[in-house]
Amino acid sequence: MQKFNEAVSYLKTAYPHIPEVGIVLGSGLGNFSDEVEVEKEISYDQVPHFPVSTVEGHKGKLIFGNLSGKKVVCMAGRFHFYEGYDAEQVVFPIRVMKLLGIKALLLSNAAGGVNPDFKVGDLMIITDHVSFFTSNPLIGKNISEFGTRFPDMSEPYKKELIQKAKTIAKRLGIVLREGVYYGVTGPTFETRAEYKLVHALGGDAVGMSTVQECIAANHIGLPVFAMSVITDIGIREDENKITHEEVLQAAKAAEPHFAAMFREMVKEI
Ligand code: HPA
Numbered sequence: 001m002q003k004f005n006e007a008v009s010y011l012k013t014a015y016p017h018i019p020e021v022g023i024v025l026g027s028g029l030g031n032f033s034d035e036v037e038v039e040k041e042i043s044y045d046q047v048p049h050f051p052v053s054t055v056e057g058h059k060g061k062l063i064f065g066n067l068s069g070k071k072v073v074c075m076a077g078r079f080h081f082y083e084g085y086d087a088e089q090v091v092f093p094i095r096v097m098k099l100l101g102i103k104a105l106l107l108s109n110a111a112g113g114v115n116p117d118f119k120v121g122d123l124m125i126i127t128d129h130v131s132f133f134t135s136n137p138l139i140g141k142n143i144s145e146f147g148t149r150f151p152d153m154s155e156p157y158k159k160e161l162i163q164k165a166k167t168i169a170k171r172l173g174i175v176l177r178e179g180v181y182y183g184v185t186g187p188t189f190e191t192r193a194e195y196k197l198v199h200a201l202g203g204d205a206v207g208m209s210t211v212q213e214c215i216a217a218n219h220i221g222l223p224v225f226a227m228s229v230i231t232d233i234g235i236r237e238d239e240n241k242i243t244h245e246e247v248l249q250a251a252k253a254a255e256p257h258f259a260a261m262f263r264e265m266v267k268e269i
Contacts (some may be wrong), residue, residue, distance in 0.1 A: 001145055003049040007092075008099045010048050011254045014060030015040040015064045018101035019073035021266050022094070022222075024213060026078070026109035027244075028251025029229065030260050033063050033076050040064040044077070050096075051176055053075045053081045062093075068267035073097055080208055082187040085135035091216035095146060104161070104223045104269045107214065110251045111207035111228035112242070114191065114199040115179055118230050121254045123261065124177040124205055125165055126157050127224040131183040131211035138219055147219035156214050161225035161269070168264040174257050179204025181228060183211030205230060225265060229254045 025032050037207070043061040044050045052060075072263030075097075079090045094105065113122065142149045163179070169176045182203035184190065190198065190206060198206045205228050217224045230240045231250035 001143065004095060004099055006048040007050060007096050007263035011062070011096070011100060011242045012207060014042055017064070019064060019070050019097070019101060021070055021072045021104050021106060021269055022097035022102040023072055023106045023262065024078050024108060025074060025076055026209065026229070028110055028231070029108050029251070029255060029258060030076050031255060032262060033074050035259055035263060036063055036065040036067045036072060036074055038065040039108045049092065051085050051092060065211040069230045070266055072266060073100065073102065078209060078213070081134060081212065082208055087135040087212050088140065090212045091137040094213050094216045094222075095220060097266040098217070098220050098222050102222065104225065105213075106216050106265060107224060108258065109207050109209045109226070109228050109260070110247050111181060111205035112195065112232045112234040113202040113205055113230040114182075114195050114235050115227050116143070116200050116235060118177060118204070118233060120230060120233060120250050122177050122230040123174070123252070123254060123257055124179050124228040124230060125162055125207055126181045126210070126228060127162060127178050129156060129181045129183055129211045129214060130201065130203060132214065134183045134185055134211055137216050151219045153215070153218060156218055156224065157226055161223060161265070164268050165225065165227070165261065165265060168261060168268065172260055172264070174261065177204070177230070181210060181226070182206040184208060188243040190234055192234070199235055206234065210225050216245065227258065227261065229258060
């Protein structure tokens with residue numbers, strides 16, 4: 001707890017307002033932070049005990065400010081298990097944002113589609129997830145200040161927020177998919193056989209983030225809404241090499257709709 005308290009007290013001194021909503025921006029979705037009327041930016045390496053991003057030229061920062069009439073904190077850059085952090089480090093910022101006072105968490109990511117109906121550029125509301133393949137961030141001594149030893153995960157993504165998103169999408173004329181997100185460690189993209197297996201096991205999309213953050217948020221009683229941008233279709237049988245550049249490009253192309261959704265979600269939460 002001491003590490004958390006030190007991080008939180010540093011941030012509270014640097015930014016004296018209480019953010020209401022926390023937002024995590026996934027690969028290729030970082031430009032969303034332009035939507036925020038920025039009041040304070042703090043790079044991760046300045047915050048006591050924050051993990052430091054390993055991705056070169058991309059430090060990662062917390063952006064505090066106003067969006068849709070609310071105080072928000074945005075994570076531009078998140079921590080992934082494949083970077084070598086343990087699962088507990090991956091979720092450190094989520095717990096810090098909760099301690100800063102956020103009442104809801106919006107997560108986003110780029111994901112591979114394994115539902116044959118999906119197309120590149122689709123937005124998918126995450127209705128549920130499978131995280132058997134990734135390390136659970138709650139392994140180890142339970143931090144009872146945060147939550148119970150055996151947290152319920154029957155509603156990892158809040159139904160009420162999913163309903164709000166559907167209503168917003170209808171109003172804006174945005175087509176949304178919904179489905180189950182399969183968490184994997186990466187950093188390799190999946191083999192053709194793995195994409196098929198993920199689909200056979202009930203997944204609609206597969207990705208390398210989000211599930212650990214969602215678990216930590218549920219542990220600490222923080223309502224979660226999450227959306228994937230489908231950036232590639234893994235189960236296609238034709239010549240289908242997947243590159244990081246293609247993922248980033250597809251996420252960028254989907255950004256206007258993604259941004260409209262998150263803007264409205266913040267307004268209505
Ligand atoms: N697999 C895993 N993670 C991803 C993918 C994928 O196909 N696309 C974007 N992130």
